Amino acid sequence: MTPAPWPLKHVKVTDRGAHGAALSTALSPAPGPDGPGSVVDTLHGRPVADPYRWLETADSSATRRWLAERGREFEQRARQWPLRGRLGERIRSLVRAELWSSPRHRTGRMFATVRRAGDEHPRVVSLDREGGDEQVVFDPAAQDPSGRTTLDSWEPDPSGRLLAVQTSSGGVERGELRVLCTGTGTRVGPPVRGVRYSHVAWLPEGLFSHGAFYYVRRDDRHGTRGVWLRRVACGTETLVHRCTAPGTVPGVRILGGRRLLVTESHGTGHRTDLWIADLHTSAPDRPDLRPVQVGVEAETEARLGTDGLLYLRTTLGAPLRRLCAADPDDPGVERWREVVPEDPEATLDAFAVCPADADAGAGAALLVVRTRLGISEAAVHDAVTGAPLRTVRLPGEGMVTVPETAPNGTVFLGYADVATQQRVLSLAPGADRPLPWPPHTGDGVPAPRIRRSVVRCRSEDGTEVPVTVFEPPHAAEAPGPTILHAYGGFGRPRQFGFSATVLAWLLSGGRYAVAHVRGGGDAGRSWHLRGAGRHKPRAVEDLVAAADALVGDGLCTREQLCLSGGSAGGLLVLAAALWRPHVCGSVIASAPLADMVRFERLGLGRMWTREFGTAADPEDFAALMSYSPYHRALDPARRRPDPGLPRVLLTGFDGDTRTDAAHPRKMCAALLGAGHDPDRPPALLRYERDVGHGPRSVSRAVALAADAHAFAAHETGLPPR
Structure with a gap:
């Protein structure tokens, strides 16, 4: 492997002690003259230049002028990409389908979202039990014809007469939670403002005459973080659970119509604390919350069975997760009983x-979904012995989303694969083959055939890393244009659902590969932790090894390879390209993290120190600096024209409240400032206003996808078809 100008630094993990308390001091800028390019921080005795700090101020006149120049530069280059229009047309044709969510059953009615062909956003509808008699309950496009308002979450009350909806505008993902009457669409009671993807858990009927629900506040901007009880009619609130530690994310659910479940996620999924209360024996505004799992380094999710038992999906004692059962009245972790053991490979x-099979003799059964290298598989197990009862026959090699059980025992689940649009399937009690829902949707248009294979490579430390490769049936055996995608963060596995962008790329003749790097959850919790914190450089090494393998196996040349990633994946592809400039010919980094010294001060970065570490800790700081893309681009060794530097497309969104658009702005400036041929800059920035990190209108999503992949087509030499 070509030596790196700076070695990627692996640091022995030790106790961080109280370093976090020194963050503000460690990151304060050293004295210097005012103006762009003058900021130098001293961290742990080391000067760290930050010449583009001024670009963190999004609304300054200097930043606006700079962004306008980048916009003109992007449009000038994009007009030269021959596949820009064709990819946009193909992507639009692929998303022109009717998409439903799984239904939520309430007294006499079902509720779901549907987005029909030509719609910009999904709407909430109610239906009768047979799936007919459809009524629109809430449509964000009717509220805001501009398309800037998105539906972030929704939940009907137990009676089906009220609907809680959360919306936000401009992509900021922090908006308004309000209650609507499902019959008239009129608002009931005052709204809750300043909430971010809040869970809503309605109280059972009868506890409050006009309805009440629990919701969560995830930040301190609009009130104490924790779980709140809100009475709908008057809007009065009671704090029922205050977050126990800084940086935790609260959650709330009602289980079985009577039990309140409160959760706190530490470090975006590294650990979960859970408490449960019986609302039949304690007051809703003063619930007697009993610990289920507190202070244990494990990620756990809980549901209540029809047999009255609490079922828990957990990494406790099982990095790839297992299922346990507990008595909800005595739920302590030491009394859990294992039901379905861990699978060492999925x-x-x-x-x-779900209901037990008629011949099983148990009160409940468990539908279990596992993922093996991005492909889902499902089976029904006995809830007492854990023994498999039957395999569920899925439509193909794809991804199953969280299943939900209806009152009649039918399980609804989402399914999609690389060539098949997201659809809802219903699995009747005792059946082994799910059917389409609603019934009128049928099986849809036959999907194109896509070939899937797995390449295995060795990372720098000898670890075997799998790479999944997708190809259209007509793909030539010779090397060809290839996109290599990676995420490698927060323990999230790469699952192969539907992407109109990916399918359009494949149908245009390109290859698409996914590297299952450490830091993700593809091989469980240990795989995640081996690429997190001070071990994050391993994820970078894994991606470089995957790129080397694709080239070595003759699937593509360096010039035909484009690395692609978003958010934490954007960080990963930038770090790989700046560590090994000749690893690929081009890079797409969408809404990436880039400045890993100041990430804690931008967007939600303060919540991610368990994933990446903190610059206030000297050992964490050394690891962060070893791969931080922004600081590698600023390295004096790169301040010269480098013909091997990949061409980079960065995307940024002005309303991004997660990674913050300062990251792509500063990264683009650093790359442009490194010295380059003015006729072909090493970096382009596609920047959007009034959208953020999350959902957007269909037309804006299509335009973004078409531009990104037209860039990849141009750089890798994908010919027009």
Whole structure:
């Protein structure tokens, strides 16, 4: 492997002690003259230049002028990409389908979202039990014809007469939670403002005459972080659970119509604390919360079965997860009973409690969904012995989303694969083959055939890393244009659902590969931790090894390879390209993290120190600096024209409240400032306003995808078809 100008630094993990308390001091800028390019921080005795700090101020006149120049530069280059229009047309044709969510059953009615062909956003509808008599309950496009308002979450009350909806505008993902009457669409009671993807858990009927629900506040901007009880009619609130530690994310659910479940996620999924209360024996505004799992380094999810038992999907004692059962009245972790053991080769990603088979003799059964290298498989297990009862026959090699059980025992689940649009399937009690829902949707248009194979490579430390490769049936055996995607963060596995962008790329003749690097959850919790914190450089090495393998196996040349990633994956592909400039010919980094010294001060970075570490700790700081893309681009060794530097497309969104658009702005400036041929800059920035990190209108999503992959087509030499 070509030596790196700076070695990627692996640091022995030790106790961080109280270093976090010194963050503000460690990151304060050293004295210097005012103006762009003058900021130098001293961290742990080391000067760290930050010449583009001024670009963190999004609304300054200097930043606006700079962004306008980048916009003109992008459009000038994009007009030269021959596949830009064709890819946009193909992607639009692929997303022109009717998409439903799984239904939520309430008294006499079902509720779901549907986005029909030509719609910009999904709407909430109610239906009768047979799936007919459809009524629109809430449509964000009717509220805001500009398309800037998105539906972030929704939940009907137990009676089906009220609907809680959360919306936000401009992509900021922090908006308004309000309650609507499902019959008239009129608002009931005052709204809750300043909430971010709040869980809503309605109280059972009868506890409050006009309805009440629990919701969560995830930050301190609009009130104490924790779980709140809100009375709908008057808007009065009571804090029922205050977050126990800084940086935790609260959650709330009602289980079985009577039990309140409160959760706190530490470090975006590294650990979960859970408490449960019986609302039949304690007051809703003063619930007697009993610990289920507190202070244990494990990620756990809980559901209540029809047999009255609490079922828990957990990494406790099982890095790839297992299922346990507990008595909800005595739920302590030391009394859990294992039901379905861990599979050493597949992660247990979802489950649902469903009726037992007639011949099983148990009160409940468990539908278990596992993922093996991005492909889901499902089976029904006995809830007492854990023994498999039957395999569920899925439509193909794809991804199953979280299943939900209806009151009649039918399990609804989402399914999609690389060539098949997201669809809802219903699995009747005792059946082994799910059917389409609603019934009128049928099986849809036959999907194109896509070939899938797995390449295995060796990373720098000898670890074997799998790479999944997708090809259209007509792909030539010779090297060809290839996109290599990676994420490698927060323990999230790469699952192969539907992407109109990926399918359009494949149908245009390109290859698409996914590297299952450490830091993700493809091989369980240990795989995640081996690429997190001070071990994050291993994820970078894994991606470089995957790129080397694709080239070595003759699937592509360096010039035909484009690395692609978003958010934490954007960080990964930038780090790989700046560590090994000749690893590929081009890079797409969408809404990436880039400045790993100041990430804690931008967006939600303060919540991610368990994933990446903190610059306030000297050992964490050394690891962060070893791969931080922004600081590698600023390295004096790169301040010269480098013909091997990949061409980079960065995307940024002005409303991004997660990674913050300062990252792509500063990264683009650093790459442009490194010295380059003015006729072909090494970096382009596609920057959007009034959208953020999450959902957007269909037309804006199509335009973004078409531009990104037209760039990849141009750089890798994908010919127009």
